[in-house]
Amino acid sequence: MVLDNLGSSLRGSLDKLSGKSRVSEDDVEEIVKEIQRSLLQADVDVSLVMDLSSSIKERALEEEPPGGTTARDHVLSIVYEELVGLVGESTEIPLENQTILLAGLQGSGKTTTSAKMAWWFSKKGLRPAVIQTDTFRPGAYDQAKEMCSRAEVDFYGDPDNEDPVDIARKGLEETADADIHIVDTAGRHALEDDLIDEIEEIESVVDPDRNLLVLDAAIGQGAKDQAQQFDESIGIDGVVITKLDGTAKGGGALTAVNETDSSIAFLGSGETVQDVERFEPNGFISRLLGMGDLKQLTERVERAMSETEEEEDWDPEDMMKGSFTLNDMRHQMNAMNKMGPLEQVMDMIPGFGGGIMDELPDDAMDVTKDRMRSFEIIMDSMTDKELENPRSIGASQIRRIARGSGQDEERIRELLQQHKMMSQTLKQFQGMGQGGDMERMMKKMQGGGGGGGGGGMGGMGPFG
Numbered sequence: 395m396v397l398d399n400l401g402s403s404l405r406g407s408l409d410k411l412s413g414k415s416r417v418s419e420d421d422v423e424e425i426v427k428e429i430q431r432s433l434l435q436a437d438v439d440v441s442l443v444m445d446l447s448s449s450i451k452e453r454a455l456e457e458e459p460p461g462g463t464t465a466r467d468h469v470l471s472i473v474y475e476e477l478v479g480l481v482g483e484s485t486e487i488p489l490e491n492q493t494i495l496l497a498g499l500q501g502s503g504k505t506t507t508s509a510k511m512a513w514w515f516s517k518k519g520l521r522p523a524v525i526q527t528d529t530f531r532p533g534a535y536d537q538a539k540e541m542c543s544r545a546e547v548d549f550y551g552d553p554d555n556e557d558p559v560d561i562a563r564k565g566l567e568e569t570a571d572a573d574i575h576i577v578d579t580a581g582r583h584a585l586e587d588d589l590i591d592e593i594e595e596i597e598s599v600v601d602p603d604r605n606l607l608v609l610d611a612a613i614g615q616g617a618k619d620q621a622q623q624f625d626e627s628i629g630i631d632g633v634v635i636t637k638l639d640g641t642a643k644g645g646g647a648l649t650a651v652n653e654t655d656s657s658i659a660f661l662g663s664g665e666t667v668q669d670v671e672r673f674e675p676n677g678f679i680s681r682l683l684g685m686g687d688l689k690q691l692t693e694r695v696e697r698a699m700s701e702t703e704e705e706e707d708w709d710p711e712d713m714m715k716g717s718f719t720l721n722d723m724r725h726q727m728n729a730m731n732k733m734g735p736l737e738q739v740m741d742m743i744p745g746f747g748g749g750i751m752d753e754l755p756d757d758a759m760d761v762t763k764d765r766m767r768s769f770e771i772i773m774d775s776m777t778d779k780e781l782e783n784p785r786s787i788g789a790s791q792i793r794r795i796a797r798g799s800g801q802d803e804e805r806i807r808e809l810l811q812q813h814k815m816m817s818q819t820l821k822q823f824q825g826m827g828q829g830g831d832m833e834r835m836m837k838k839m840q841g842g843g844g845g846g847g848g849g850g851m852g853g854m855g856p857f858g
């Protein structure tokens with residue numbers, strides 16, 4: 395993803411500052427070079443890179459580090475602040491009734507994003523509806539309808555109507571009960587006059603509260619012109635950057651945002667409706683720098699936990715108090731599945747982010763998923779008594795469960811082993827008092843992961 399290798403290369407240079415209380419001009423020079431290299435590789439505009447690096451250089455050499463701050467933390471906090479400044483504030487999206495129009499070139503991810511955003515709003519307790527006005531691409535109606543049903547949100551479209559403006563008008567009427575209206579529009583391979591006319595007409599009928607431009611992270615330098623043209627025709631309030639899960643670099647999109655004075659609203663990182671997050675500059679940059687994004691992670695964990703609690707009538711507090719059973723383990727696995735792709739979750743954990751995942755073989759994550767799936771199947775073949783009291787499972791039970799589930803006995807032993815490990819880990823957390831306090835759990839995990847800022851970084855959140 396964007397600036398992917400910035401974190402690791404920068405950490406290398408920063409580590410050389412360990413133990414020093416002052417930075418030399420050479421130190422700063424080296425760090426700035428690393429940053430320049432990463433930003434340019436990621437397609438960020440040259441003049442932007444130059445501006446950024448000169449202000450990092452200036453500040454690192456001239457500013458007095460706050461008392462007790464090491465040189466490493468001082469430079470790190472400057473780099474962090476300057477990068478946060480580069481990506482800017484997040485587009486304001488109030489959690490209240492509104493209409494949002496999505497614009498963008500063909501294939502940028504508008505339709506996917508409309509369903510993702512609708513899903514996101516529904517998780518915030520609002521009722522969203524997606525209105526599909528694309529009459530240009532065959533299959534657009536089915537695609538949007540299908541995604542919206544997966545997101546479990548209202549949808550309006552009409553495959554027999556060839557007039558997008560009319561569809562938009564009727565769509566708003568038909569979905570009047572919804573709080574949030576998200577209007578998806580057609581894309582073209584380039585910004586042609588007829589597309590501009592069409593979107594301007596839809597704009598005037600829909601009268602949106604915000605227009606969001608959807609940009610593919612792979613867009614490169616072309617993003618700037620596109621953003622400017624859309625801005626001139628309908629006005630752009632914010633940008634959604636999609637496909638950040640791919641190899642794309644995203645720097646072009648960042649440049650576009652910076653130069654058109656707009657901001658980033660959402661990030662898309664996958665093909666399913668859950669692969670969306672609200673853009674938060676602090677968390678985003680800490681993640682890039684390999685410092686993890688505790689806030690996002692905590693939010694995801696909490697959301698997944700509460701969904702699992704609701705659906706399965708399971709209270710994690712009980713687990714934190716009593717003994718950890720196989721049933722608890724199953725609930726936890728379900729909650730994990732809800733948090734989204736393991737890869738993304740790992741990326742947010744301090745110490746795991748910034749490239750560590752890249753060093754694992756490609757299929758390592760799939761193996762984990764397969765394992766979880768076979769654990770599920772095994773647990774289905776266990777009796778309630780066994781699930782509540784795993785210690786009652788001996789060799790003969792293992793044989794029976796293996797026959798019943800069609801899994802190897804080895805797998806079942808693996809499952810029991812895993813359960814034992816989780817149970818021991820949990821005991822450590824139980825010692826910390828009140829259960830379910832994710833933030834404290836995370837702090838403890840971070841402590842184990844090493845790294846992170848020191849005293850001078852207080853108040854920056856992600857550095858804890």
Ligand SMILES: Nc1nc2c(ncn2[C@@H]2O[C@H](COP(=O)(O)OP(=O)(O)OP(=O)(O)O)[C@@H](O)[C@H]2O)c(=O)[nH]1
Pocket residue numbers: 498499500501502503504505506507528531534579580581582636637638639640662663664665669
């Ligand atoms: N990996 C990945 N794929 C994405 C993401 N967003 C969209 N896609 C894929 O990109 C392709 C195009 O996405 P659409 O949502 O159809 O794009 P669109 O802008 O609506 O396209 P048109 O309607 O033809 O202009 C689809 O195959 C999506 O599955 C993302 O964040 N990650």
Ligand SMILES: [Mg+2]
Pocket residue numbers: 504505506528534578579580581
């Ligand atoms: Mg589309």
